[in-house]
Amino acid sequence: MAEISVPSNSLFVGGRWYRPEAAADFEVRNPATEEVIGIVPEAPAEFASEAIAAAQAGFELWSATSVETRAKTLERLAEAMEVHRSQLGRLTSAEIGTPLKDALGGQVDLPVRVLRSYAEIARRYPWDERDEAGSSVVREGAGVVVAITPWNFPVHQIIAKLAPALAAGCSVVLKPAELTPLNALFLAALCESIGLPDGVFNVVTGQGSVVGEALVQSDGYEIVSFTGSLKVGRHVGEVAGSKIARAALELGGKSPAIVFVDADLTVAVQTTVRNCFVNAGQKCNAPTRLLVPRNRLDEAVAIAKEVAESYVVGDPNDPSTTMGPLVSAAQREVVTGFLSRAQSDGARIVTGGRAAQQDRGYFLTPAIVTDVSRSSEIAREEVFGPVLVVMAHDGEDDAIALANDSEYGLSAEVWSGDPGRAAHLARRIKAGQVRVNGVRTPALPVSPFGGYKRSGNGRELGEFGLDEFVEIKAVLGDPTVSEA
Numbered sequence: 001m002a003e004i005s006v007p008s009n010s011l012f013v014g015g016r017w018y019r020p021e022a023a024a025d026f027e028v029r030n031p032a033t034e035e036v037i038g039i040v041p042e043a044p045a046e047f048a049s050e051a052i053a054a055a056q057a058g059f060e061l062w063s064a065t066s067v068e069t070r071a072k073t074l075e076r077l078a079e080a081m082e083v084h085r086s087q088l089g090r091l092t093s094a095e096i097g098t099p100l101k102d103a104l105g106g107q108v109d110l111p112v113r114v115l116r117s118y119a120e121i122a123r124r125y126p127w128d129e130r131d132e133a134g135s136s137v138v139r140e141g142a143g144v145v146v147a148i149t150p151w152n153f154p155v156h157q158i159i160a161k162l163a164p165a166l167a168a169g170c171s172v173v174l175k176p177a178e179l180t181p182l183n184a185l186f187l188a189a190l191c192e193s194i195g196l197p198d199g200v201f202n203v204v205t206g207q208g209s210v211v212g213e214a215l216v217q218s219d220g221y222e223i224v225s226f227t228g229s230l231k232v233g234r235h236v237g238e239v240a241g242s243k244i245a246r247a248a249l250e251l252g253g254k255s256p257a258i259v260f261v262d263a264d265l266t267v268a269v270q271t272t273v274r275n276c277f278v279n280a281g282q283k284c285n286a287p288t289r290l291l292v293p294r295n296r297l298d299e300a301v302a303i304a305k306e307v308a309e310s311y312v313v314g315d316p317n318d319p320s321t322t323m324g325p326l327v328s329a330a331q332r333e334v335v336t337g338f339l340s341r342a343q344s345d346g347a348r349i350v351t352g353g354r355a356a357q358q359d360r361g362y363f364l365t366p367a368i369v370t371d372v373s374r375s376s377e378i379a380r381e382e383v384f385g386p387v388l389v390v391m392a393h394d395g396e397d398d399a400i401a402l403a404n405d406s407e408y409g410l411s412a413e414v415w416s417g418d419p420g421r422a423a424h425l426a427r428r429i430k431a432g433q434v435r436v437n438g439v440r441t442p443a444l445p446v447s448p449f450g451g452y453k454r455s456g457n458g459r460e461l462g463e464f465g466l467d468e469f470v471e472i473k474a475v476l477g478d479p480t481v482s483e484a
């Protein structure tokens with residue numbers, strides 16, 4: 001199968017590949033080798049209005065298509081991704097440094113399933129139904145969507161917005177993360193190859209603080225769907241709010257994994273460490289606080305240390321590698337900064353936290369941290385790297401209180417010998433997703449994902465994810481409605 005070729009140093013707006021006037025050049029680097037793997041335009045702020053105008057034209061076309069046309073388009077995009085699976089997997093692995101097999105699973109196979117799930121959901125969604133008053137309730141695409149995504153699971157995060165937006169009949173202007181724009185442009189090329197009309201999907205590359213800010217400040221969009229940090233999300237939400245545009249915000253986390261006294265400690269700790277260190281810990285819903293019964297703390301720390309030290313940190317293309325580099329030198333500095341401040345605060349770094357022994361690349365050995373106070377920075381703030389904090393709890397109520405003592409509420413895990421008890425306790429946790437005994441993401445990715453508290457507003461995936469992109473209209477006195 002021929003590889004897709006993506007025009008170099010071009011963004012994709014209104015169905016055209018080009019480098020906007022006054023754009024600077026931005027180099028994309030492979031974090032494992034530090035080599036430049038692509039150059040993209042760094043769009044100036046003034047470019048935002050051009051992109052929004054293109055998306056408005058796209059919306060006129062796309063919102064007039066049938067649900068079946070949109071569902072089939074999602075299926076065709078899924079097929080195109082499957083055909084080019086290997087190329088897209090290698091590209092994302094090169095951009096983020098995640099091991100190739102993880103990139104294939106998380107950045108190709110999962111988004112393909114999300115696309116297919118939305119084709120099915122679109123076909124059965126209540127687009128036009130009657131209420132008890134005899135009025136028609138019509139759901140339709142809300143308009144132009146500004147989508148802003150981070151770098152950690154880049155293709156999944158784009159498709160989690162693009163699939164429901166397209167299903168609803170919306171058009172999209174995507175501003176992908178600075179560090180990982182190439183996979184977004186690759187998706188644009190796939191959309192072009194399946195004949196998606198011009199202006200329906202637009203990709204604007206550049207700095208968040210420049211063209212990202214200008215997009216959010218623009219008039220002419222109805223929804224901003226943002227995934228990223230709490231700091232930027234708060235600002236994006238404020239700007240959108242001032243325009244009475246909707247903001248769906250998927251933000252950070254400091255997720256707990258609670259091990260209750262009747263759980264299998266070894267399985268619980270081993271699984272939590274592995275979940276925490278997926279994608280070198282650069283994962284919004286990583287269980288980064290492991291809460292264990294006080295009298296088992298030393299045992300839990302020893303198990304966690306053993307698992308952390310079994311990681312093979314290195315070349316993402318080597319099949320024996322289990323952890324690649326961090327995404328950038330700056331991200332590695334953020335993580336080592338957290339670790340050194342934790343040490344000054346009295347915490348004990350049991351293992352890891354060292355730049356790994358490669359000549360090049362932003363590698364860091366995974367760290368286990370304990371002896372932390374509940375109020376310390378490392379116990380409360382999102383680190384976004386391979387760092388697991390192990391803490392003691394004093395029974396059920398204390399564990400739940402400790403789990404909920406966070407400004408975040410994205411996700412949580414509960415471990416018990418009695419899954420029914422665990423599921424019951426899950427209902428006391430303030431988080432958008434709670435996993436019982438390490439259950440993995442279902443193969444059918446329709447369970448809602450999103451945050452309580454400062455982890456965000458809105459939900460992605462499944463029918464809830466589609467609701468985010470839909471406007472609701474009541475037609476009163478609709479003559480097609482029977483009088484009965």
Ligand code: NAD
Pocket residue numbers: 148149150151152153175176177178206207208209210212213214216227228229230232233235236250251252253283284285382384410450451455456
């Ligand atoms: P970030 O907030 O720095 O950047 C996210 C995106 O926002 C990037 O595309 C960036 O260019 C853009 N941006 C930056 N400033 C902007 C501005 N003023 N206006 C508009 N756009 C702007 O986050 P990051 O470092 O790329 O990603 C890591 C963060 O994302 C972590 O906090 C993580 O928890 C969070 N995250 C959340 C989820 C979730 O689903 N809840 C998923 C993945 C990552």
